[in-house]
Amino acid sequence: xxxxxxLGETIVxxxxxxxxxxxxxxxxxxxxxxRWAETAARVMTGYATSVIGCDLEAGAIERLEPDATPDGxxxxxxxxxxxxxxxxxxxxxxxxxxxxMTCPTTAVYNGLPLGDQPINVGGRxxxxxxxxxxxxxxxxxxxxxxxxxxxxxxxxxxxxTTRGVAGGNLLLLGSDRAALLAAAEAxxxxxxxVPGVLLPFPGGVARSGSKVGSKYRSLRASTNTAxxxxxRGLVPSELPEGVDCVYEIVIDGLTLExxxxxxxxxLRAAAQPGVAYLSAGNYGGRLGPYHIRLHDVLNxxxx
Amino acid sequence: xxxxxIWRDATRLPVDGGRLRPDGLADLAPAEAAAVRLPVGNGEVxxxxxxxxxxxxxxxxxxxxxxxxxxxxxxxxxxGSGHLIVSGNLxxxxxxEMTGGRIDVYGNVxxxxxxEMRGGLIxxxxxxxxRLGSARPGSRLxxxxxxxxxxGDAGACVGQSMRRGLIAxxxxxxxxxxxxxxxxxxxxxxSAGMHPGLGMRRGxxxxxxxxxxxxxxxxxxxxxxxxxxxxxxxxxxxxALGFKPAGRRTPRLRRYNGDLSIxxxxxxxxAVE
Numbered sequence: 001x002x003x004x005x006x007l008g009e010t011i012v013x014x015x016x017x018x019x020x021x022x023x024x025x026x027x028x029x030x031x032x033x034x035r036w037a038e039t040a041a042r043v044m045t046g047y048a049t050s051v052i053g054c055d056l057e058a059g060a061i062e063r064l065e066p067d068a069t070p071d072g073x074x075x076x077x078x079x080x081x082x083x084x085x086x087x088x089x090x091x092x093x094x095x096x097x098x099x100x101m102t103c104p105t106t107a108v109y110n111g112l113p114l115g116d117q118p119i120n121v122g123g124r125x126x127x128x129x130x131x132x133x134x135x136x137x138x139x140x141x142x143x144x145x146x147x148x149x150x151x152x153x154x155x156x157x158x159x160x161t162t163r164g165v166a167g168g169n170l171l172l173l174g175s176d177r178a179a180l181l182a183a184a185e186a187x188x189x190x191x192x193x194v195p196g197v198l199l200p201f202p203g204g205v206a207r208s209g210s211k212v213g214s215k216y217r218s219l220r221a222s223t224n225t226a227x228x229x230x231x232r233g234l235v236p237s238e239l240p241e242g243v244d245c246v247y248e249i250v251i252d253g254l255t256l257e258x259x260x261x262x263x264x265x266x267l268r269a270a271a272q273p274g275v276a277y278l279s280a281g282n283y284g285g286r287l288g289p290y291h292i293r294l295h296d297v298l299n300x301x302x303x
Numbered sequence: 304x305x306x307x308x309i310w311r312d313a314t315r316l317p318v319d320g321g322r323l324r325p326d327g328l329a330d331l332a333p334a335e336a337a338a339v340r341l342p343v344g345n346g347e348v349x350x351x352x353x354x355x356x357x358x359x360x361x362x363x364x365x366x367x368x369x370x371x372x373x374x375x376x377x378x379x380x381x382x383g384s385g386h387l388i389v390s391g392n393l394x395x396x397x398x399x400e401m402t403g404g405r406i407d408v409y410g411n412v413x414x415x416x417x418x419e420m421r422g423g424l425i426x427x428x429x430x431x432x433x434r435l436g437s438a439r440p441g442s443r444l445x446x447x448x449x450x451x452x453x454x455g456d457a458g459a460c461v462g463q464s465m466r467r468g469l470i471a472x473x474x475x476x477x478x479x480x481x482x483x484x485x486x487x488x489x490x491x492x493x494s495a496g497m498h499p500g501l502g503m504r505r506g507x508x509x510x511x512x513x514x515x516x517x518x519x520x521x522x523x524x525x526x527x528x529x530x531x532x533x534x535x536x537x538x539x540x541x542x543a544l545g546f547k548p549a550g551r552r553t554p555r556l557r558r559y560n561g562d563l564s565i566x567x568x569x570x571x572x573x574a575v576e
Contacts, residue, residue, distance in 0.1 A: 030532065070535075070536050070539070071532040071533070071535035071536050071539075071553075072535045072539060072551065072552075072553070073532065073535070107532040107533075132568065134505070134507075134570075135486070136488065136507070136533050136536075136537070137448075137467060138469065138536065138537060138540055139540065143533050143536065145531065145533055151529045151530075151531065152529070152531055152532075152533075154531070154532045154533045154536075
């Protein structure tokens with residue numbers, strides 16, 4: 001039974017987000033101008049909203065000043081999450097190779113401590129150099145210089161990975177779709193203030209929340225029937241009376257603490273007129289080991 | 304435990320200083336260290352006969368040597384850890400074959416410094432002699448890893464048969480720099496002698512303040528201009544290591560490929576601005 005707590009007029013249900021571990025990496029993309037670095041990052045992080053259907057979840061493009069990049073050029077950082085280090089490596093090799101290496105003037109570097117479980121990205125892309133690639137190793141870090149048509153593409157060989165946390169989420173419930181969407185945007189803005197956090201869906205907001213499994217055996221996930229207003233009466237519903245619209249904000253992070261902090265910030269920002277309830281999606285504790293309780297994070301991360 | 308050795312200038316005979324390295328020596332009490340035997344000429348003497356030995360208030364593993372030791376060879380040879388600080392000149396083979404740790408020399412070093420070095424850092428705040436980071440006669444590979452910084456000038460055949468690692472020379476460099484280089488990076492920020500890169504197979508020779516193209520062999524072909532991003536990574540690292548001549552800004556470079564006389568794919572990068 002949910003024990004409500006109020007933020008303004010919005011009721012925060014005593015629910016929890018059920019998050020799970022994912023392999024995470026941080027890339028630093030530089031270019032002669034920040035515009036080209038951002039272009040590469042945007043293309044590289046396209047079609048990367050959910051590992052349900054994409055090879056990784058990626059985004060959180062953040063501008064970096066030249067002093068904060070390895071080669072002193074303007075750049076951006078990008079976060080990427082996948083189910084395993086192997087999957088992360090495969091996806092990054094493909095995406096860096098097709099989306100960053102192809103982008104004029106870019107270079108890409110590891111943005112996390114190398115640690116003891118790095119993945120190999122540049123070392124796989126180097127073969128594009130057809131034998132003319134050049135290796136440079138400095139302080140145990142190897143850089144590959146691959147000749148391309150505007151000079152050379154520099155890619156660090158190994159990228160550090162960390163055990164990130166994915167699947168943190170917020171559900172915004174209300175009846176006025178416009179007001180709900182505005183609140184969701186505010187929550188996204190607030191949550192993104194936390195470093196090391198990725199909100200992978202379009203604009204940070206998902207409207208097609210999913211449940212595990214489907215009546216169709218080939219599908220791993222299908223629409224979240226319990227939160228689809230139009231299915232009320234046909235299936236067991238989690239929606240209180242008067243709720244006609246739900247938006248979900250999914251939060252991945254490099255650490256559990258980052259996801260929890262972003263959740264708290266998102267909750268407070270989302271508590272606006274037109275948002276009747278704030279909740280979170282979970283699978284009864286069966287999906288992931290991290291249970292991010294909404295009331296708990298509000299207490300632990302006060303305004 | 305750390306030690307301080309002050310050269311007594313007690314001999315003109317050549318001294319084999321191969322035992323003058325922090326790993327092993329710096330852990331000893333001053334009296335124990337003074338009893339260590341060093342080859343001198345065709346005999347041996349106690350270290351205490353050549354140096355005044357005392358403790359040193361410094362981080363553990365530090366060995367400090369003071370005096371004009373240009374007759375002492377192989378100081379720091381093969382060292383694997385610790386910090387060796389030398390105030391004064393040293394003879395040949397400083398830090399040759401070292402695998403780790405750091406050597407700072409506030410003076411000049413003789414030939415064969417860092418020969419066949421495998422790791423660690425050597426910073427010569429003065430000048431270096433010939434064959435810095437080179438292969439020994441009969442050996443296939445020169446320097447294999449690590450970093451060597453020379454604030455001043457360096458002699459001939461620097462980085463000969465170098466396989467990996469970085470040598471940066473702030474001043475002028477002698478002829479045949481990077482001779483038969485296999486890989487690695489040799490950066491020079493002063494003038495150069497004749498025929499840099501002679502017989503190089505791979506690797507990078509950078510002349511960060513430019514050189515006269517007439518010094519290059521005709522077997523190096525120009526291949527355009529560039530400002531490669533990797534170089535900025537290196538220049539920043541050099542600046543962080545306290546190597547001032549490099550600066551932090553990547554110059555525009557003209558690239559030459561070679562040595563084509565042996566089918567090499569090395570590169571000579573020459574600053575053009």
